[in-house]
Amino acid sequence: MATERYRLVIGNKNWSSWSLRPWLAMKRLAVPFEEINIRLRRPDSKEQLLKYCPSGLVPTLLKGDLAIWDSFAILDYLAEQCRDVELWPRDPAARAIARSVSAEMHSGFQALRENCPMELLAHSPQSTLPPAVELDIHRIITIWRDCRTRFGSGGPFLFGQFSAADAMYAPVASRLRTYVDDLTRYGDDGSARAYVEAIFAISEIAEWTEGARAEMAGAD
Ligand SMILES: N[C@@H](CCC(=O)N[C@@H](CS)C(=O)NCC(=O)O)C(=O)O
Structure with a gap:
């Protein structure tokens, strides 16, 4: 370097x-x-x-x-x-998926962004959210579960070890932590909650x- x-x-x-x-x-x-x-x-x-x-x-x-x-x-x-x-996963298939989910985050989830801006220090759980935000949250939970299931065996992050995909989704984890108390309402089987906890256990996030x-x- x-x-x-x-x-x-x-x-x-x-x-x-x-x-x-x-x-x-x-x-x-x-x-x-x-x-x-x-x-x-x-x-x-x-x-x-x-x-x-x-x-x-x-x-x-x-x-x-x-x-x-x-x-x-x-x-x-x-x-x-x-x-x-390795900021992107080494395995080509994992790397392609990591880039896909990162690009999806980068160009998408507009409703979540507009309605749930990052307020890292706030805790303002919402009992209801606009349908478009709910759709975004469902999709995010699905992405996280799929990545964890397919690629996450080597650690607590989306592709096991920390990768660029986690850097992309750390602010999303913050938004969900601020605005959603119970992720099971959006179909979480526990893996999304565990992922949010893993992000907030990172010393650099502290x-x-x-x-x-x-x-x-x-x-x-
Ligand atoms: N796509 C850009 C978006 C950057 C962006 O929107 N930054 C916001 C802050 S989080 C900003 O600089 N806002 C200042 C302004 O709008 O004046 C990126 O990924 O870096």
């Missing part, structure tokens, strides 16, 4: 689901990086974002003159750079959560 210093531009840790993805992957891969924190939802947020992020959105990974925006593109770049660690608390307290 090249020795140039990485800088990862991210948003507020309580809210920025997209930022969590590459941040978590880089921490898990033990890739050293400096964080550049942009406070979102402020009058000058866009101006601050545009200083670093070509799309005006976080996350963006900086390395020298290179700026890589979009969480999926950053994960793929990291997977190429850090070849000694670190991110601490950062979110500090930001919310204005202590950073």
Whole structure:
């Protein structure tokens, strides 16, 4: 891996689901990086974002003159750079499915995103959710169960060991933890609940959560 210093531009840790993805992957891969924190939802947020992020959105990974925006593109770049660690599963079939479920997350679940924004520190279980959100949750639970059943024997994550797919779905686990108390209502056989618990047992998620608390307290 090249020795140039990485800088990862991210948003507020309580809210920025997209930022969590590459941040978590880089921490898990033990890739050293400096964080550049942009406070979102402020009058000058866009101006601050545009200083670093070509799309005006976080996350963006900086390395020298290179700026890589979009969480999926950053994960793929990291997977190429850090070849000694497997960010995508090694087995071609597992890797293809990992990319499929990650792409499905990246381009889908609009109803869940709109109705259940990431509020990492909140616990606001909803007794009812719009039908479109319920459909999204059913699909997510099915994806998680299938991945765990087919590929998960080597560990608690979707493909056993931690992979880019878990980085993609960690914010989804956070949304479900915040808004849904009982996943069995959406067809969970226990595997989705166990997966959410596995995500929240990751020490780096605890670190991110601490950062979110500090930001919310204005202590950073
Ligand atoms: N597809 C992009 C989405 C990035 C995105 O929507 N980022 C949000 C924060 S989580 C953002 O920067 N919002 C700031 C704004 O809209 O001004 C990715 O995966 O990186």
